Every structure is written in structure tokens, then in C-alpha cells.
Amino acid sequence: MLILTCPVCGVTAEETEFHAGGEAHLTRFGPGSSDDDFETYLFMRENPKGVHFERWRHVYGCGKWFHAARCTTTLEVFGTYSAQVTQPPQEILDTISKKRPGWTWRNFA
Numbered sequence: 001m002l003i004l005t006c007p008v009c010g011v012t013a014e015e016t017e018f019h020a021g022g023e024a025h026l027t028r029f030g031p032g033s034s035d036d037d038f039e040t041y042l043f044m045r046e047n048p049k050g051v052h053f054e055r056w057r058h059v060y061g062c063g064k065w066f067h068a069a070r071c072t073t074t075l076e077v078f079g080t081y082s083a084q085v086t087q088p089p090q091e092i093l094d095t096i097s098k099k100r101p102g103w104t105w106r107n108f109a
């Protein structure tokens, strides 16, 4: 069972209290962008075996969106943080690097 802590209201609960919203930190492209950029934005997603950054919504709580960093194989949660940032906080990146030596941000290979 995936256990998440909402960074907005501070409640820690099982994943059934939340709703997954897909990959976090997408670069958004809209009208006026190239067809390739728009297609990539719409359809291309990371699907790593390991560290992943996701959007979650606290649907049975405060209703707010937030981001979570977790491992897709072990369900270990490295941290949750505001959805108002363009990249994960440095302390979460440091935590991941300590637990997954050699891992770097945006290196999902």
C-alpha cells in the first residue's frame, strides 16, 4: 500500500484517499507550438522502473494538488512537495541520491 503525506494539509493516508494525476514536471506546449512539441506534450510520458515524479490530488481531504517522488518498484516515497514548483526540492533530490547512488534528476535510463 502506498502511503502519502499531503504537503498542503499535513495528513498522512493510504493512496485510496488520493487520486493520481500522472507525471509531474511536464513541459507544456499549446497553440502556436510545433506539431512535434505538442505531440510530445500530449502523448509522451516517462515510464521508469524506479524513481518517478507524479502529480497527486488529495480528493478526500483538502482537495489540493501536490507532487510526490516515489519508487515504482518498491513504492518507497522519497517525499511530497508543492505542485507550484518546476522541479523537485533539493532535499528530496538529495534523499533520492543517497538511497539510489548514481541516480540524477531526469536520468531515467
Ligand SMILES: [Zn+2]
Binding pocket: 006, 007, 008, 009, 010, 011, 058, 061, 062, 063, 064
Ligand atoms: Zn491535503
